[in-house]
Amino acid sequence: MSVTSEPASAPGLTGAPPSRRFTGVLVLLLRVLVAVAVPVATFSLLWWTFEFLRDENANRFIVVGVAIVVGVGGVFALYWGMNRAVDLFPARVRESVRPYVFVGPCLVILAVYLVYPVINTLLISFKDANSQTFVGLDNFKFVFTDSDMLRAIRNTAGWIILVPLAAVSIGLIYATLADRLRRGEAVAKSMIFLPLAISFAGASITWQLIYSYRPQGFGSNIGLLNGIMLGLGQQPVKWLELQPWNNLFLMVIMVWIQTGFAMVVLSAAIKSIPDEIIEAARIDGASEFQVFRRIMVPSILPTIVVVTTYMVINSLKVFDIVFVQPASAETNGTVVVAERMIRWFFQLNHNGRAAAIAVVLFAAVIPVMVWNIRRFREEEAIR
Amino acid sequence: MSSAAVQAPPKAEPRVPEGGELEAAGRGGWFVRITIIVVVILWTIPTLGVLITSFRPEDAVNASGWWTVFAHPFRATEWTIENYRIALDQGGFGNAFLNSLAVTIPSTVIPITIAAFAAYAFSWMEFRGRYVLFVIVVGLLVVPLQMALIPILRLYTQGATLFGREIFPDLSLQGTFLGIWLAHAGFGLPLAVYLLRNYIGSLPSSIIESARMDGADHFTIFWRLVVPLSVPAIAAFTIFQFLWVWNDLLVAYVFLGGAGQNRVLTVALRELVGSRGENWHLLTSAAFISMALPLVVFFALQKYFVRGLTAGAVKG
Numbered sequence: 047m048s049v050t051s052e053p054a055s056a057p058g059l060t061g062a063p064p065s066r067r068f069t070g071v072l073v074l075l076l077r078v079l080v081a082v083a084v085p086v087a088t089f090s091l092l093w094w095t096f097e098f099l100r101d102e103n104a105n106r107f108i109v110v111g112v113a114i115v116v117g118v119g120g121v122f123a124l125y126w127g128m129n130r131a132v133d134l135f136p137a138r139v140r141e142s143v144r145p146y147v148f149v150g151p152c153l154v155i156l157a158v159y160l161v162y163p164v165i166n167t168l169l170i171s172f173k174d175a176n177s178q179t180f181v182g183l184d185n186f187k188f189v190f191t192d193s194d195m196l197r198a199i200r201n202t203a204g205w206i207i208l209v210p211l212a213a214v215s216i217g218l219i220y221a222t223l224a225d226r227l228r229r230g231e232a233v234a235k236s237m238i239f240l241p242l243a244i245s246f247a248g249a250s251i252t253w254q255l256i257y258s259y260r261p262q263g264f265g266s267n268i269g270l271l272n273g274i275m276l277g278l279g280q281q282p283v284k285w286l287e288l289q290p291w292n293n294l295f296l297m298v299i300m301v302w303i304q305t306g307f308a309m310v311v312l313s314a315a316i317k318s319i320p321d322e323i324i325e326a327a328r329i330d331g332a333s334e335f336q337v338f339r340r341i342m343v344p345s346i347l348p349t350i351v352v353v354t355t356y357m358v359i360n361s362l363k364v365f366d367i368v369f370v371q372p373a374s375a376e377t378n379g380t381v382v383v384a385e386r387m388i389r390w391f392f393q394l395n396h397n398g399r400a401a402a403i404a405v406v407l408f409a410a411v412i413p414v415m416v417w418n419i420r421r422f423r424e425e426e427a428i429r
Numbered sequence: 430m431s432s433a434a435v436q437a438p439p440k441a442e443p444r445v446p447e448g449g450e451l452e453a454a455g456r457g458g459w460f461v462r463i464t465i466i467v468v469v470i471l472w473t474i475p476t477l478g479v480l481i482t483s484f485r486p487e488d489a490v491n492a493s494g495w496w497t498v499f500a501h502p503f504r505a506t507e508w509t510i511e512n513y514r515i516a517l518d519q520g521g522f523g524n525a526f527l528n529s530l531a532v533t534i535p536s537t538v539i540p541i542t543i544a545a546f547a548a549y550a551f552s553w554m555e556f557r558g559r560y561v562l563f564v565i566v567v568g569l570l571v572v573p574l575q576m577a578l579i580p581i582l583r584l585y586t587q588g589a590t591l592f593g594r595e596i597f598p599d600l601s602l603q604g605t606f607l608g609i610w611l612a613h614a615g616f617g618l619p620l621a622v623y624l625l626r627n628y629i630g631s632l633p634s635s636i637i638e639s640a641r642m643d644g645a646d647h648f649t650i651f652w653r654l655v656v657p658l659s660v661p662a663i664a665a666f667t668i669f670q671f672l673w674v675w676n677d678l679l680v681a682y683v684f685l686g687g688a689g690q691n692r693v694l695t696v697a698l699r700e701l702v703g704s705r706g707e708n709w710h711l712l713t714s715a716a717f718i719s720m721a722l723p724l725v726v727f728f729a730l731q732k733y734f735v736r737g738l739t740a741g742a743v744k745g
Contacts, residue, residue, distance in 0.1 A: 126648070149562065163580035223461045245675070268709065400579060408573055411572075
């Protein structure tokens with residue numbers, strides 16, 4: 047390990063003490079400078095590299111190769127270089143500036159990619175379709191009066207209640223049961239977790255094979271559900287046009303994907319319950335259901351809450367599953383809020399309305415955010 | 430911290446469980462096994478359908494449901510790999526696969542690097558605004574991605590002006606890999622910082638302090654000590670971000686567009702659904718191409734996934 051002796055190696059520069067305010071401003075400037083330097087340098091490097099590659103019009107293998115080298119090596123090298131640069135600063139300043147090298151790039155990127163957009167979207171949401179003139183609250187009036195929007199809000203409410211409920215309860219029960227398998231627990235869990243590796247786009251193709259419907263004379267029904275219906279001597283059903291149940295059928299896809307995540311995290315929590323407690327309850331004659339209800343669930347309640355929150359936020363943002371369905375979401379009544387936003391921005395070309403929908407989405411998440419921060423504070427207090 | 434209130438086993442057992450009974454109840458009884466098997470089957474059916482359909486000839490796919498192959502699974506006319514050849518060549522899925530790689534790998538590595546440094550600073554460095562800044566980062570966890578898309582897209586295509594002055598140049602990043610990498614990095618950072626800080630912050634402070642005593646500077650401690658110790662958390666986030674970016678349709682659709690050289694697998698898949706929605710033999714093989722790599726990554730790294738995600742987050 048290289049040893050850098052911090053305060054000793056600062057010759058000169060500590061001579062005449064300048065006014066404290068001046069130093070303070072200087073240090074502040076340095077902090078901002080080092081915080082911004084790494085991202086800007088990274089960006090320029092990447093920009094320069096790809097300007098070059100863009101002209102080549104590029105063998106994909108080269109692009110991928112460069113991407114990895116620059117992405118892995120470049121970013122790290124820049125941190126290293128900045129850290130070295132800070133070593134050159136006068137000793138008094140050095141250690142108060144260094145943290146900003148570490149934390150700065152993160153803050154700069156977040157400022158550009160998340161903080162700026164939040165502010166900007168707020169502004170756009172009060173403007174017209176092309177973001178030219180202010181229209182006051184018109185867009186928000188639209189959000190809460192348009193019939194498709196109202197339906198979308200209702201549907202999304204359904205999503206954020208039913209999907210987490212189903213995914214977390216199935217995940218919890220499955221995790222509890224799998225915990226008792228003598229063999230094959232890992233395999234059993236992987237099979238449930240597997241859909242998480244599939245994209246929403248891939249998943250909806252997958253589920254088309256379940257829900258597919260073809261009317262009489264347009265070929266045989268190759269969807270599994272209709273296969274079963276026919277096998278039972280029933281008529282095939284247009285599952286995805288069966289209002290309002292088609293919303294449920296789409297939610298099933300989301301549950302199918304998300305249950306694995308809930309199950310894995312809950313399973314880890316269950317395993318952290320001391321065996322002695324459970325064994326003791328069993329020996330005292332508690333039934334398996336009582337053990338589950340009275341001991342397991344209360345012990346892992348914090349984890350259940352975290353997982354549920356995560357699922358709620360995910361369901362609130364759901365878009366892909368609805369968006370990739372071949373049939374129109376409007377006529378089928380399967381619209382959801384996030385999908386409306388994309389539709390208004392990219393296909394119906396109304397920036398203001400799209401932004402207003404985004405603001406409403408954000409507002410819906412604020413309570414979760416407040417709660418999250420509170421929880422963090424409590425955790426800090428314990429630490 | 431851990432609630433290992435070690436309870437001594439009761440001395441006089443009130444009701445000695447007959448060997449089999451507790452065993453059957455506590456460990457896998459028939460009820461448990463059957464439930465598990467039923468759920469596994471339910472959860473596997475959709476994927477199995479895709480896999481089977483993707484290997485069946487077009488005529489067969491349209492004539493009968495995929496489950497009918499089980500009637501005569503070894504008949505040669507039931508199977509083909511032609512679908513994959515068509516999807517890779519004509520469907521452009523070969524190219525899209527490489528594009529997905531070019532998008533996904535840097536979009537995973539860049540945020541992890543940045544987040545690891547930030548997480549270290551939030552955990553082990555003293556600086557003004559540490560707490561407030563971290564709370565802001567966690568708060569950003571819940572900004573809906575959708576909200577960020579429009580402003581970023583305008584930033585990419587028009588730059589930004591404030592009071593008539595250009596504060597951000599028009600870099601025409603729209604449709605470039607660089608644009609989407611940075612976007613994914615930005616969107617992934619809050620979760621990455623949150624997870625990694627949870628983990629890095631829970632490392633024993635004695636290790637870090639003794640390294641400081643020995644004169645190691647922060648950079649050395651970070652690189653030689655903290656990063657190797659944090660492999661589970663880093664691996665967990667790698668899987669998370671990799672799967673997310675690879676499977677993402679929205680960001681790719683917005684920043685790389687629906688057509689053109691740079692479109693990724695999910696976008697290509699969506700186009701295929703739109704243009705050839707009834708060509709099941711192609712759709713399924715394309716879908717399976719898009720699933721292949723995530724499945725490999727997932728199975729290779731899954732043991733880290735659980736360990737890294739739950740460390741710090743789950744306090745028993």
